[in-house]
Amino acid sequence: MFESLSDRLGAIFEGLRGRGALEEKDVNEALREVRIALLEADVALPVAKEFIGKVKERAIGAEVLRSVTPGQQVVKIVHDALVEMLGGSDKTDLDFATTPPAVIMMVGLQGSGKTTSTAKIALRLQKREKKKVLMASLDTRRPAAQEQLAILGEQAEVKTLPIIAGQNPRDIAKRALEAGRLGGFDVVMLDTAGRLSIDEQLMAEIADIHAASDPIETLLVVDALTGQDAVSTAEKFKARVPVSGVVMTRIDGDARGGAALSMRAVTGAPIKFVGVGEKIDALDTFEPERMAGRILGMGDIVSLVEKASLEIDEAKAKKAAKKMAKGEFDMDDLADQFRQMRKMGGMGAILGMMPGMGKMKKMVDQAGGLDDKEILHQEAIISSMTKAERKKPALLNASRKKRIAKGSGTSVQQVNKLIKAHRQMSDMMKKLGKGGMKGMAKQLAG
Ligand code: GDP
Numbered sequence: 001m002f003e004s005l006s007d008r009l010g011a012i013f014e015g016l017r018g019r020g021a022l023e024e025k026d027v028n029e030a031l032r033e034v035r036i037a038l039l040e041a042d043v044a045l046p047v048a049k050e051f052i053g054k055v056k057e058r059a060i061g062a063e064v065l066r067s068v069t070p071g072q073q074v075v076k077i078v079h080d081a082l083v084e085m086l087g088g089s090d091k092t093d094l095d096f097a098t099t100p101p102a103v104i105m106m107v108g109l110q111g112s113g114k115t116t117s118t119a120k121i122a123l124r125l126q127k128r129e130k131k132k133v134l135m136a137s138l139d140t141r142r143p144a145a146q147e148q149l150a151i152l153g154e155q156a157e158v159k160t161l162p163i164i165a166g167q168n169p170r171d172i173a174k175r176a177l178e179a180g181r182l183g184g185f186d187v188v189m190l191d192t193a194g195r196l197s198i199d200e201q202l203m204a205e206i207a208d209i210h211a212a213s214d215p216i217e218t219l220l221v222v223d224a225l226t227g228q229d230a231v232s233t234a235e236k237f238k239a240r241v242p243v244s245g246v247v248m249t250r251i252d253g254d255a256r257g258g259a260a261l262s263m264r265a266v267t268g269a270p271i272k273f274v275g276v277g278e279k280i281d282a283l284d285t286f287e288p289e290r291m292a293g294r295i296l297g298m299g300d301i302v303s304l305v306e307k308a309s310l311e312i313d314e315a316k317a318k319k320a321a322k323k324m325a326k327g328e329f330d331m332d333d334l335a336d337q338f339r340q341m342r343k344m345g346g347m348g349a350i351l352g353m354m355p356g357m358g359k360m361k362k363m364v365d366q367a368g369g370l371d372d373k374e375i376l377h378q379e380a381i382i383s384s385m386t387k388a389e390r391k392k393p394a395l396l397n398a399s400r401k402k403r404i405a406k407g408s409g410t411s412v413q414q415v416n417k418l419i420k421a422h423r424q425m426s427d428m429m430k431k432l433g434k435g436g437m438k439g440m441a442k443q444l445a446g
Contacts, residue, residue, distance in 0.1 A: 027059045027074065034078065042227040042258025047085070047265045055081050079292050086288035087264045087271060093285070094125070094217055094272070101134070101180035101188045103213045107206050107241060108221035109233060110142065110194030113249030113275055117221050118191040119152035120283040121247070121273065126158055131186040136161035136176035138169035138209065139193035149191055156280050159185075169193065169205060173213050190215070198233065203240045210241050219272065221247045222263075224254040231259055234267040243267075249275030252282070260291065329426040331390035335382040337425075338375045380408040381418050393419060 031052050038048040058077045096102050104121070108114040118135055125131040135153055137160075139145035146163045153160035161176045173190055180188035192209060195202045210218060220243045222230035230248070237243055246263055251274040254260075263271055271286040382390065384407035389395050396404075396419060398412075405412045 024060050027056060030074065031056055031059075038258070038261070041261065044228060044231060044258075044262040044266055047262045050265070051081055051085055054084075082261075082292035083288045085261060085265050086291050087286070088288055096131075096186070096216065098216050101177065101185045102217075103177065103180075103188050103190060103215040104217045104219060105190045105192060105210060105213060105215040106219050106221060106247075107192050107237060107243070108194055108247075109198070109223075110196050112194065112221045112223045113247075114194055114221040115139075115145065115148055115152065115191055116278070116280075117219075117247045117249060117273070117275055117283070118149065118189050119156050119158065119280055120275065121219075122153075122158040122187075122189050123156040123280055124283055125187055126156075132184065133187045133189060134159050134161060134176065134180050134183065134185040135189045135191065136172055136179075137163075137191045138172050139191060140167070140169055140172070141193050145191075145193070152280065159183075169209060170212055173209050177213060198236050203237075206237075206241050217244045217272075218242060219245050219247050220269065221249060222259070223250050224248045224257075224259045224274075225250045227259050228262070231262045231266050234263060234269060238267055238269060243269050245270050245272035247271075247273045247275065248286070252276045329422075329430075331382050331385060331393055331422060334422050334425065335379055335390075338379050338382075377408070377410055377414065378418050378421075381405075381410055381415055384408040393422060 034055070035048055035052050038051065039045065043051075055074075055078055058081070059074050094104070106114050106118045106121075115137070122133040122135050126133045135149055135158055137146040137149040150160045150163065152158075161172070161179055164172075164175075167175070169192065176188050176190060179185075190209065190213060192206055193202070218241055220234055220237050222233055224230060226233075234243070234246060246267070246269050248260055248263065248271050251260070260271060260274075263269070274284050274286050276282045276284055381404060384404045385396075389400065389404075396415075401412050401415045405415050408415075
């Protein structure tokens with residue numbers, strides 16, 4: 001989800017990064033691109049404008065922190081503004097501070113995913129929050145709508161109100177509340193009827209049921225794939241019923257993400273849940289922080305800095321990989337590896353991040369780990385070697401080792417240890433060159 005917007009924004013900030021100082025001209029240029037990216041993602045124009053204005057105001061004249069580049073600072077400002085636009089610290093969990101049963105009313109257009117979302121939320125409440133949930137379909141217009149909910153209820157193992165043919169929506173709602181009370185249910189979910197488009201009759205019916213059932217939550221279900229239409233649908237519903245939150249479905253198919261970005265800004269209603277697939281458990285709570293990170297496609301500033309420094313090393317790494325594949329891995333390469341390790345937070349951290357490397361991490365840990373200080377020692381040993389020795393470690397005889405130990409402030413033992421580590425690593429690299437990562441993982445697992 002959100003790939004295209006995140007790609008665009010990623011490219012824009014790539015341009016900003018790495019500059020010494022950030023000028024107004026740069027900010028303006030980058031923000032022009034951001035605006036285009038937002039509009040292309042189907043974000044409403046006034047929302048995009050407001051967003052850009054906010055970022056600009058904060059970016060120009062902002063104090064640039066010592067530890068980050070100005071470009072990163074702007075990324076952070078954009079990120080924070082995105083979080084705000086997506087709802088900031090809105091409380092997205094449902095509020096049950098009421099005498100049970102608490103009523104959750106689901107509203108939305110036909111085909112938005114309302115019935116599916118009803119069952120998804122019911123399942124979630126029952127499973128995660130241990131609530132006893134009863135679902136009832138008030139949709140007497142669409143043939144088989146009530147049966148559809150009953151079937152979903154069976155799948156999710158959530159109780160549904162028995163169907164009585166011919167009853168009107170208001171009476172079904174009353175019966176559901178009564179059954180909820182008598183049956184000791186914590187939550188009663190009312191799945192109201194949808195329409196293909198908003199009409200007066202639908203709105204009147206929904207307002208009527210709302211008044212009769214006094215829900216703690218009125219959740220509007222909208223289809224993310226309809227983009228700006230989802231936002232205008234939400235506006236219209238909100239004008240008639242007090243919508244407390246939005247469930248945005250089909251986020252799994254929404255590459256542009258504009259609807260999610262505009263929703264909160266335009267309607268004021270927080271997105272509480274997102275539907276991420278057809279399956280009954282394909283529902284996530286909506287987290288603005290996570291979503292903003294995803295839209296920017298860059299995670300937080302810390303990982304951004306890491307990424308930036310890794311990119312510089314990428315060319316080097318490629319060259320090294322080529323050499324390794326040929327079985328050439330000298331002391332200079334080893335020194336490079338050490339430098340990389342230090343940047344990435346030590347050997348343990350790297351191995352922990354790589355799939356299939358769990359066993360190797362254990363090995364390193366058992367050997368006492370490799371901390372930063374030790375890595376620095378190793379680097380010092382290598383830099384005390386002559387160029388010829390680094391290229392051809394076999395040259396290292398007793399007197400050379402002694403000289404190196406003295407030069408690096410270490411002992412001959414430590415020099416020996418490094419030579420051994422180099423040999424082991426170079427063997428491993430050879431295997432890696434032959435079998436690739438999978439080959440090595442297999443070997444370590446075996
Ligand atoms: P209703 O008319 O609003 O009650 O819509 P339904 O609940 O019947 O859903 C219509 C279709 O959308 C069904 O085929 C659902 O499986 C599908 N659907 C619902 N939510 C999602 C979602 O989050 N992702 C995807 N991919 N499909 C969904």
